[in-house]
Amino acid sequence: MTSRKRIFDLLRTINIASCQCPAHGYRGNIQVSNATPLKDYAFEIKCSTVRYGLGVTREVGQDLVNLNAKNVCVMTDPNVASLSPMKAVLDSLTRNGINYKVYDKVRVEPTDSSFKDAIHFAKEGNFDSFVAIGGGSVMDTCKAANLYYSDPDAEFLDYVNAPVGKGKAVNIQVKPMIAIPTTSGTGSETTGVSIFDYEEIHAKTGISHNALRPILALIDPLHTLTVPEKVSNYSGFDIFCHALESFTAIPFTERGPAPANPALRPAYQGSNPISDVWARFCLQTLQKYFVRSVNNSGDVEARSSMHLAATIAGVGIGNAGVHLCHGLAYPIAGNVKSFVPEDYGSNPIIPHGLSVVMTAPAVFRFTASSDPEKHLEAASLLGADVTNAKRKDAGRILSDVILLYMDKLKIENGLKALGYTNDDIPDLVKGALPQDRLLKIAPVTQSEEDLSKLLEESLTIY
Structure with missing residues (x-):
């Protein structure tokens, strides 16, 4: 069943886009103003x-x-x-x-x-x-x-x-x-x-x-x-989170304020019907090819499909944006201590895809209330059975399917496995706060306490 929020978003869009000429009659609620709207009312797709x-x-x-x-x-x-x-x-x-x-x-x-x-x-x-x-x-x-x-x-x-x-x-x-x-x-x-x-x-x-x-x-x-297994693994989870974050980002009609000049519209505009198409394609591709591509470097079909999915996800995030997984990932990677992953040399480093997926289970439990249907759809595209699923369980269901992929691909067991403890959380939150551009794209507003809780829940994930 379609949520009331999505129905009203559609009606608002129709109201804005519909022809207002006299031949199509007076609809009773039209007000024309030259003032810049508080919320945005348009999105645009740009791509290489x-x-x-x-x-x-x-x-x-x-x-x-x-x-x-x-x-x-x-x-x-x-x-x-x-x-x-x-x-x-x-x-x-x-x-x-x-x-x-x-x-x-x-x-x-x-x-x-x-x-x-x-x-x-x-x-x-x-x-x-x-x-x-x-x-x-x-x-x-x-x-x-x-x-x-x-x-x-x-x-x-x-x-x-x-x-x-x-x-x-x-x-x-x-x-x-x-x-x-x-x-x-x-x-x-x-x-x-x-x-x-x-x-x-x-x-x-x-x-x-x-x-x-x-x-x-x-x-x-x-x-x-020629890409090594761990690089393929961690990079794939970057695609994974790109698709999920752009798909669940704040709707473009809820992002604000609208720009006074269209040239000032930001690259990250919020979820929109076109970026959603890319996200769905990526999630379907991940369901079919992700594990195959990591486990067999010679699987040309799987690796080719993932390569295309990475680009398609780039088009999606390049216009819709990413939110909390990436916002929290930046201080996780930036404060690396002694973690040295296989296939990445001998210096301490937390690869980007790994830092991003660490908080994904907690993040999507947190954001699910914004649009349970979309979170359930994402879980379904990744292979979960959502038949008769309840809206209140959307976050848990999507979180569980994310954890299933992480387990299959042997992702480290949370931030503790990367060298972090409870004592590090204040510094990680401090590093996330400057990511204002990303945090605002999240479909749910968050406090510092919320960010702390997401990191706490990510210390151990299995």
């Missing part, structure tokens, strides 16, 4: 051009020729630098006569210091375009390098999201950027978001503006066949 296919990387050189590129900055990380995806990119550039320089020092889970190093490299060159080949860290670093290269007089915090930075709008023209993801998770190849760990506060923040979106994303499933 996406090209998907096995071996599509070979076309990047010709794409740069078509852009009339003469000198390209290629960014990657030390791991990808020696792998076949990087060779495919450089072969294509060489074959098409493109001059390039490679920056291969991108830090996995970048910091403001690592961003600044990449920005310095970019400013030393005379680049007319950028290519990122790697995971989300590479693409986010490349976006930042492109932005500050294009605005050389900007201070670093000028474009960083408020309240950490000034949140300045991007009014300069950035250079064309092509993104070639090698992992299946972040969806950064389609978004205008660049995330980093701001070392001063031990929490992640970022830069968010539509101008940062790559103009082209080349989605080549061949690259996923």
